[in-house]
Amino acid sequence: MDLSTLAVMDLKGVILAAGEGRRCRPLTQTRSKVMLPVGNRPFMEYVIRALAANDIKEIYVVVGYQKERVMDYFEDGIDFDVNITYIEQNELLGTAHALLKVKPYVDEEFLVVNGDNLIDKRAIAELVMAEGENVILSALRRHSGDYGVLIIDNGLVKEIIEKPGRPCSGILNTGAYKFTPEVFDALKQAPISERGSYELPETIMHMILEGVEVRPQITKGIWADAIFAWDLLNANNLALGMDEPKILGGVEEGAVIKGPVHVGAGSIIRSGSYLVGPISIGEDCDIGPNAVILPSTSVGNSAKIGPLTEVRNSILMNDARIGSSSIVSDSVIGASCTLGDQVVVETGDCVVEIEGLFQRAEFGAIIADDVSAGARVLASPGTVVGTKACIGSGAAISGMIKRDSRVIC
Structure with missing residues (x-):
């Protein structure tokens, strides 16, 4: 697949940006995790720029905690060459609950991306072009046990092991997805997680058990997260390589x-x-x-x-x-x-x-x-x-x- 000549379909994008990011405290005492800066830009700016670079210009942002900071910074999206509609999640009941808020606005295939991840245009392009109606963008990583790990069989996701709690290598769930509007039916029946909230990974696992095909798309692009505040340093190092430096001062x-x-x-x-x-x-x-x-x-x-x-x-x-x-x-x-x-x-x-x-x-x-x-x-x-x-x-x-x-x- 030649991503440089990619013809992107007319997709809408959904950014989940309602949570605080409690494990990044105390930095999130005054801002949500999506607004933490790496490479001198908030996490969510990289997400928006990656979507815009793939001609995904209609973006719905689900906001909640410290929503004013998000809305004041990005406004209507015109400075980022996109059109942003904000949807409020009044009760922070999880990512599945947040995505269900978008149902009235989406009637065709769409992307979902966490606003507190670092992601580049290549990773988004791979997700767009991936085969299948339900796709999880995944990454090969060694990690500390704080991410969902995908179990793959014959090109399909068979199981999502949420946060195994021990260091391991595997295929990680990046929290970026491609769905059709049929996913909203599953979201209405989302099971409650061990944390007492309604989360996308548990919902997708329920879909798999019901016989729905979910495919992984392993990215070769840039993707990073910051589970804890000190993880920002690694994300910052990656972000510094994503922009062309200029001496303007x-x-x-x-x-x-x-x-x-x-x-x-x-x-x-x-x-x-x-x-x-x-x-x-x-x-x-x-x-x-x-x-x-x-x-x-x-x-x-x-x-x-x-x-x-x-x-x-x-x-x-x-x-x-x-x-x-x-x-x-x-x-x-x-x-x-x-x-x-x-x-x-x-x-x-x-x-x-x-x-x-x-x-x-x-x-x-x-x-x-x-x-x-x-x-x-x-x-x-x-x-x-x-x-x-x-x-x-x-x-x-x-x-x-x-x-x-x-x-x-």
Whole structure:
């Protein structure tokens, strides 16, 4: 199949964007998961761009948690060359319940995509052209047991094992589907899941048991998810390779830029700074002088990185500030955070408690929006800081720091 000459049918797209993404807390305390930025764009923007690139211009977005942020950012879709209709899921009762909300708007074959995944136009094209009326876009991955695994026999899905809970390799359910309107009859009879909600995988499994053929389409395109907040770093690395970098801002004499580095309009890279891509720097940022930014880093709009500070493999959201002589590695820094001078975020193996479960990971810190930290703060690996926490100068922090906390040394 030659995807470059693909003739795409007139399909409608449905984006499921109602949930919070609780396991990405505390970053989702102030925004839904679909609005978490990777490569300086929200997850859902990549979904919309992938649909638009395949000439899927009529898009229905099911919203719920923090819906205003989604609607304010994407509006009617005209800036993304699509037409968006918003449908509200008042009660967050699962993905099957969310999709059923779209029934009055769809009377032909359509696509369903989770708004909180990173996906490219190739993956969407493969789904569009896949044979069969009911298709699951799938991916070959080794994973930690947090995804649905497909059991395939003679080219058909025979079973969906939801979140086996142990590391394994397999064919994963990406959460992207192609359906005909007949799926709505199955959705009306959706079984309740162990979580007490109505979910698409359980509904599809019920369809399979009733004799409906469901086919997998293994993608060769880009697909990634972020189960936990630190998974954003991997998705960010992939996203940085999806856009063509441009130098739109100013670069002072003596600054060194190597590899693919994007510098947004109005930003300034000051003398002596050293940048190695892939990097994306948003608009109206102030970097340096003598700052070091190393690969797989995104810096949001109106952010500032002070002199002699080093940042690597990290995400800084809009309006974040880092003072001078600081070191930040493998971390996510939320919007409007302020970190003082000589702040050090260590990185390494750690165990983190999320939603009552202990997860082993390797990262520096996850710092939610509007956090302030004074000078000479030391953050141990696996530090998670809630929204609007205040960390005093000279403090050493680790573990979970709750929302609105005050930490003094």
